[in-house]
Amino acid sequence: MQVQELLLETLESLRKEDFKTLQWYLSMEVLAGCKPIPECRLEDASRTVTVRQMIESYREESAVKVTVEILKKMKNNDAAEKLQNKYAGRQTAATSASSSAVAPAAPATLLAQQGSVIIAPQFTSSSAGTLNITMNNK
Incomplete structure (x- = not known):
C-alpha cells in the first residue's frame, strides 16, 4: 500500500471534528x-487534498511522522500506532521484496584517466555466479 493510501485511510477513520483538529495542527x-x-x-480541504498537501509539504516519510505525532497530541494513540x-x-515488505528478487546486473563500464584509481564494488553476498572483469591498459 502506498503512503498516500495509508494516510488517506488514517484520515478517513477520523470523525469530522478530529479531522479538523488534525488540519489545525498541520498549520x-x-x-x-x-x-x-x-x-x-487546508481551509475546506477534503481528506484527499489534505493528504496531497502533506506529501507535497513534507514528503512521504515525514508526512507519516507528522501525522503520527499529531494523532498522539490528539490522544488518538490507537490510530497513531x-x-x-x-x-x-510496508517498508519491511519493500526491503525484503527488493532483496529477495535480485536481477542480474547489467554490464558496467568504469573509465579512469592515467594515474587515476577505480574503486570496484565490494561483493558481500555468498551467491554463486560468474564474475568477469576485463581491464584494458590503453
Missing part, C-alpha cells in the same frame, strides 16, 4: 524541520 510546526502548511491550503505499524510493515 503549526509539529516536528522540527517540518514547516507548517499554510491554513489557506496503527499508522506507524502499517508504514513500518
Whole structure:
C-alpha cells in the first residue's frame, strides 16, 4: 500500500471534528524541520487534498511522522500506532521484496584517466555466479 493510501485511510477513520483538529495542527510546526502548511491550503480541504498537501509539504516519510505525532497530541494513540505499524510493515515488505528478487546486473563500464584509481564494488553476498572483469591498459 502506498503512503498516500495509508494516510488517506488514517484520515478517513477520523470523525469530522478530529479531522479538523488534525488540519489545525498541520498549520503549526509539529516536528522540527517540518514547516507548517499554510491554513489557506487546508481551509475546506477534503481528506484527499489534505493528504496531497502533506506529501507535497513534507514528503512521504515525514508526512507519516507528522501525522503520527499529531494523532498522539490528539490522544488518538490507537490510530497513531496503527499508522506507524502499517508504514513500518510496508517498508519491511519493500526491503525484503527488493532483496529477495535480485536481477542480474547489467554490464558496467568504469573509465579512469592515467594515474587515476577505480574503486570496484565490494561483493558481500555468498551467491554463486560468474564474475568477469576485463581491464584494458590503453
